[in-house]
Amino acid sequence: MALATASRWPRGSAPLALFVGISIALLVFFxxxxxxxxxxxxxxxxxxxxxxxxxxxxxxxxxxxxxxxxxxxxxxxxxxxxxxxxxxxxxxxxxxxxxxxxxxxxxxxxxxxxxxxxxxxxxxxxxxxxxxDRESRQAYVFGIAPKANIKTLSDLRGKRIAFSPSQVQAQIVIETLKAAGIRREEVTLVELPSSIGGDVYTNALASGAIDAAPIRADLVAQRYIRDFGPRGARILRHPPFRDDxxxxxxxxxxxxxxxxxxxxxxxxxxxxxxxxxxxxxxxxxxxxxxxxxxxxxxxxxxxxxxxxxxxxxxxxxxxxxxxxxxxxxxxxxxxxxxxxxxxxxxxxxxxxxxxxxxxxxxxxx
Structure with missing residues (x-):
């Protein structure tokens, strides 16, 4: 397993992310x-x-x-x-x-x-x-980058996947890899915190910085497919485990x-x-x-x-x-x-x- 850290924020998310990060850091310091x-x-x-x-x-x-x-x-x-x-x-x-x-x-x-x-x-x-209705509904799905060539969860092997250790998305990634029979060392986990609106993950997917990411199954997923589906972006459901x-x-x-x-x-x-x-x-x-x-x-x-x-x-x-x-x-x-x-x-x-x-x-x- 390789753990990478994003070198820069995806386009469109930097100002807000920087403001929030600085604000919280100042609160912690003072x-x-x-x-x-x-x-x-x-x-x-x-x-x-x-x-x-x-x-x-x-x-x-x-x-x-x-x-x-x-x-x-x-x-x-x-x-x-x-x-x-x-x-x-x-x-x-x-x-x-x-x-x-x-x-x-x-x-x-x-x-x-x-x-x-x-x-x-x-x-x-x-x-x-x-x-x-948690038996039939998922809170998160996997967003797939337009050129990632991922059609099923087994295709995650060898890919770059967004990973935020302090959020539920990390649990979704680990449980999905286990269910798909993919070892951690067979993927690259890109440490990237998810924003509430999901823009950090979807921007990173759209830009090709990552290949897959767990994103909210609500408007985040709908917007992602609406904006980038014509370029080849897709959505995959994760295996049946709780995320709600x-x-x-x-x-x-x-x-x-x-x-x-x-x-x-x-x-x-x-x-x-x-x-x-x-x-x-x-x-x-x-x-x-x-x-x-x-x-x-x-x-x-x-x-x-x-x-x-x-x-x-x-x-x-x-x-x-x-x-x-x-x-x-x-x-x-x-x-x-x-x-x-x-x-x-x-x-x-x-x-x-x-x-x-x-x-x-x-x-x-």
Missing amino acids: APARHAVAAKAGLALTAPLPDRVPPGIVLRVGDPVTRWVFEHNGWDKKVPFRIEWAEITGGPDVTEAFHAGVLDVGFGASVPPIHAVWMGIPVRIIAFREYA GGNIYVPETALADPGKAAALRIFVHYWGLGQAWINAHPEELARGYYATKRGLPLADARVMASYIANVSVPRTWDGAIAYEQAAIDTLGPETKRPRLDAAALFDRRFETIAGDAAAAAKGNR
Whole structure:
């Protein structure tokens, strides 16, 4: 196996990537490394969650979709604490923000919470969602470069594949190679972090810098084929394994603060309500957030909304824990990281909160 690092950002992604990278780096440099100090005097992680939020509590949250849903429904004004919203998304940026002590709540797929712990930042998952139709739907597909001559997954042998160790895309690559019977040394893994919009990967594919990359199966894949399909670009589904989980996760330092722990309990309740609201209002989400807020054409906005408007919020986390353990067991040996017990990543005091809220909201419709 060869691991390469991209020598430059693909065309069109450099300004944004550079701005985000510099911003996060400055936060890390100037902010205190709060995660490094054990919360010895704070709330124990086994103690019951407090019911009362004291005055002055602030939660710093980095999930733009949740922000829009909260503000659209007025929930940010109902909660007994202040929310400071941050435009910090994606596993690598959330991890950096946790490291800097400037974020309390992040959203990510299976790998970011695991990678944070591997980086020495103790975090806990406090809410989980998955596709309601996850048996038939994939969150990611493989984008194939126009001139890569890849028609099946077995053709990945000898090719250059995008690889981001701190994101779920890495898990997808490793599991796909195993399923196809391809050894790591038979491919070149190009270390390249994926952007939320997918532009880094799709630009690299279009330019021929890489041959294949796991990309979102939503608008990212549709745009890629729309723009580059006439030149020979194609999409391949990966083998049947799970790639759909989404986590709300927080640093343990936030949970050790009794006031923030109480606020997180309420936040997770409203987050569960938010998932039910999204399921019931995909058109409103498409028009209000993706079209008006993000500036997408309405047709594209509807595609994006449809991919997050059919989710389930389980009341029990046994399946979620198994999902995270699979990610640990896939990536740990391949990246030389220690094995973790996935159950220890979850704060089960929160287990039923979001699921109960989502079920109640669904029942009231």
